[in-house]
Amino acid sequence: MSSVLDVVLSSAFLAAVLRVATPYLLAALGGLVAERAGISNIALEGQMLAAACTGALVAGYSHSVALGALSGITVAMLLGLLLAALRLELGADAIIAGIGLNLLASGATAYAVYTLLDDKGGTTGLRSGTLPTVTLPGIESIPVLGDVLSGQNMITWLAFLAAPFVAWLFFRTRFGFHLRAVGEMPDAAASVGIAARRVQYAGLALSGALAGLAGVFLSMGYVSFFVRDMTAGRGFIALAAVFLGGLRPWGVFLAALGFGAAEALAVQLGTLDVPPQLVSTIPYAMTLVALALYAWRRKRRGAGEVAAVSL
Amino acid sequence: MTATLIESEDRREYRTTRRRxxxxxxxxxxxxxxxxxxxxxxxxxxxxxDPIAAYEALLTGPMERSFRVGRWLEDATTLTLLGLSVAIPFRARQISLGAESQVYAGALAAAVVAILLPLPPVVAVIVPLVAAAAAGAGMGFVPGAMKARLGANEIVATLMLNAIVVRVYDYLVNGPLRQTGSSAVHSERIHPDSALTPLTDWFGIPLGRSNIGLGLMLLTAVALWLLITRTPLGYRIRMTGSNPDFAEYGGIRVPRAIEWSFVIGGAVAGLAGAHLVLGVYGRLEPGMAGSLAFEGIVVALLARNNPLVVVVAGLFYSYLRAGGDIMEQQTxxxxxxxxxxxxxxxxxxxxxxxxxxxxxxxxxxxxxxx
Structure with missing residues (x-):
């Protein structure tokens, strides 16, 4: 047990948590923005995948990491807009359309990589480079914290700034107020003169962009290549974090961080004498239990309110 | 007299609308x-x-040799069962994405029974099938009950359950259930009496690994169609799907209908797992359901959740899958x-x-x- 504690308290482990949590944080906040805008973005997975693939391919061919990252984010954003258009213009079910977009991303990225590079696995043959790391001056001299923070990728920094940004956007800006109003009740929002559709399109574009940033981190953060289906279900876990976090920015932040910590822990414990597959089920089992508890609490509270009203 | 006349006129109009x-x-x-x-x-x-050459391979390839037909039918059986398994909760407007956990639970149950339990012929097929359906139903019950009784989001619950079951399955196939002394990762073979009879034995032409699971799948589809269109439970599930408030008002216990839709769907997905073990592979293989569970969702959507149409959609979809592989080989x-x-x-x-x-x-x- 003490060896587990040693692992958990080491600064290397904390640094790993920040790294592993980065895509979850970004994608989950993206999912949150869409959810609060009233359109469930189950296509987070596909948007991440498309961004990861586009980023690596464009960076590889143009020899510009920045251009690659920007194109990746743009593609994910366009997928967000496409989801909004399917929902708002063609009356599609957001969940089903999201499944379709995930399928499209999975097929199109694999087809593109195979067609361009004649490789089934990924873009390892292409030198696409990584995004720079950020080290604040003087931070390395701080004990523990210095080791944890220094040398983190710039997207990790962005991921941790994204939570206060989304919170500020939601609760301190006119756009955020409109977004929440539209998500709550689009007709009521429209009746007081909010351009409901425009707000929803903007929300889904932002959602896609955040998922895109998460995807770009996967293929251009620590590794410099895209692997087929490299998101490996992270988009769905992020979606779970959205609901687990109670649809609030800081709640989602904590839930996503929790998933990151659990995954980093599973990797660390894999070195001990425990089957890694079983260790890696822990975060999902915890989520399932938390989901049930959360729903149970909400239901009890709801029943209490009804009882109070009937008195 | 006039009343019946008006009634029949209404009926006729209703029929023409439906037909249209x-x-x-x-x-x-x-x-x-x-x-x-x-x-x-x-x-x-x-x-x-060259799209023309590619489509030629895609669309005519699967029919060219009898074993390719077998490959298609074998794939279609699993896929259609999985499509049917999500079509039922979809009818109750429950977005169940849990077919993956259910198919693996079914495969595990079928394999454990068919490998470890010596049973007389015929019974040796039926017991693993029942075990698989029960395991799948149990796996469907968890998110179903969470949704129906607590109001927990079924998308998240099914996704989490998938993640857990896939990992546990992977552990079991790599660990306790792995055949000792074999270099490749897979379980022991099932008892020969438990195998679903290959279609090759019936028709005398090589039809690959396709088996009487195909007939089982067709029966399941008809049974589910009857369930949905001709039974009170089916009516409750449909009403719950089209308007839960109205259903509740009409005296339907909506949570119960939701729960049943998950359980029935889970049982059918469990059968798909049994088909993989007893019919296709004859043992447990790592990741044996591949992406079939998610593609089952697509099949159900394409068929608009009508069980009989799911069969057609499943056959069509599998045909594309089989053709895609041939297209890649030839072009x-x-x-x-x-x-x-x-x-x-x-x-x-x-x-x-x-x-x-x-x-x-x-x-x-x-x-x-x-």
Whole structure:
């Protein structure tokens, strides 16, 4: 047990948590923005995948990491807009359309990589480079914290700034107020003169962009290549974090961080004498239990309110 | 006298409306498929491939040799069962994405029984099938009960359960259930009496690994169709799906209907797992369901959750899958283009406004003509 504690308290482990949590944080906040805008973005997975693939391919061919990252984010954003258009213009079910977009991303990225590079696995043959790391001056001299923070990728920094940004956007800006109003009740929002559709399109574009940033981190953060289906279900876990976090920015932040910590822990414990597959089920089992508890609490509270009203 | 006359007139009008809607649905489905194939054609053209040769391999390939037909039917059996398994909760408007956990639970249950339990012939087939259905149903019950009793989001619950079961399955196949002394990762073979009889034995031509599971799948589809359209439970599930508030008002216990839809769907997905073990592989293989669980969702959507149409959609979809592999062998077009085509089909199918617009226009035309 003490060896587990040693692992958990080491600064290397904390640094790993920040790294592993980065895509979850970004994608989950993206999912949150869409959810609060009233359109469930189950296509987070596909948007991440498309961004990861586009980023690596464009960076590889143009020899510009920045251009690659920007194109990746743009593609994910366009997928967000496409989801909004399917929902708002063609009356599609957001969940089903999201499944379709995930399928499209999975097929199109694999087809593109195979067609361009004649490789089934990924873009390892292409030198696409990584995004720079950020080290604040003087931070390395701080004990523990210095080791944890220094040398983190710039997207990790962005991921941790994204939570206060989304919170500020939601609760301190006119756009955020409109977004929440539209998500709550689009007709009521429209009746007081909010351009409901425009707000929803903007929300889904932002959602896609955040998922895109998460995807770009996967293929251009620590590794410099895209692997087929490299998101490996992270988009769905992020979606779970959205609901687990109670649809609030800081709640989602904590839930996503929790998933990151659990995954980093599973990797660390894999070195001990425990089957890694079983260790890696822990975060999902915890989520399932938390989901049930959360729903149970909400239901009890709801029943209490009804009882109070009937008195 | 007059009352019955009016009634029959109403009935006739109702029937014509239904027939017209069915015709629109069918032609829309066909148009959707054609549009998706056209988009695939353009994509291949744009990426410098020869789409005509590719489509020739894709569309005629699976029929060219009898074992390819077998490969298609074997795949279609699993896929259709998985499509049926999500069509039932979808009917209750429950977005159950849990087919993956259910199929693996079913495969595990079927394999454990068929490997470890010595049983007399016939019983040796039936018991693993029942065990698989029960395991799948249990796996469906968890998110179903969480949704029905607590109101927990079923999408998250099923996704989490998938993640857990897939990992546990992987652990078991690599660990306790792994055949000792074998270099490849897989379980022991099942008892020969437990195997689903291959179709090759019946027809005398080589039909690969396809087996009487095909008949089982067809029976399941008919049974589910009868359940949905002809039984009180089916009525409750449909009402819950179309308007839960109204269903509740009409005295239907909505949570119970939701729970049942998950349990029934889970049992069917469990059967799909049993088919993989008893019919296709004869043992447990790592990741044996592949992406079939998610593609089952697509099949159900394409069929608009009608069990009988799911069979047609499953056969069609598997045909594309089988053709995609042949296309990749014979041309330089990757099989992934099939996934793109499938995705376009889903996106077109979900664009509800299109067929509704058409139906409304037809109805208006008829009213105008009278």
């Amino acid at each position: 809607d069915l015709a629109v649905d069918l032609s829309m489905t066909l148009a959707t498929i054609l549009a998706a194939l056209a988009i695939g054609f353009l994509v291949m053209l744009a990426t410098g491939k 330089d077009v990757g099989t992934e283009i099939v996934v793109v085509i499938q995705a376009v089909i889903v996106l077109l199918v979900t664009a509800q406004a299109l067929p509704d617009l058409l139906k409304r226009r037809l109805a208006r035309k008829q009213v105008g003509a009278r």
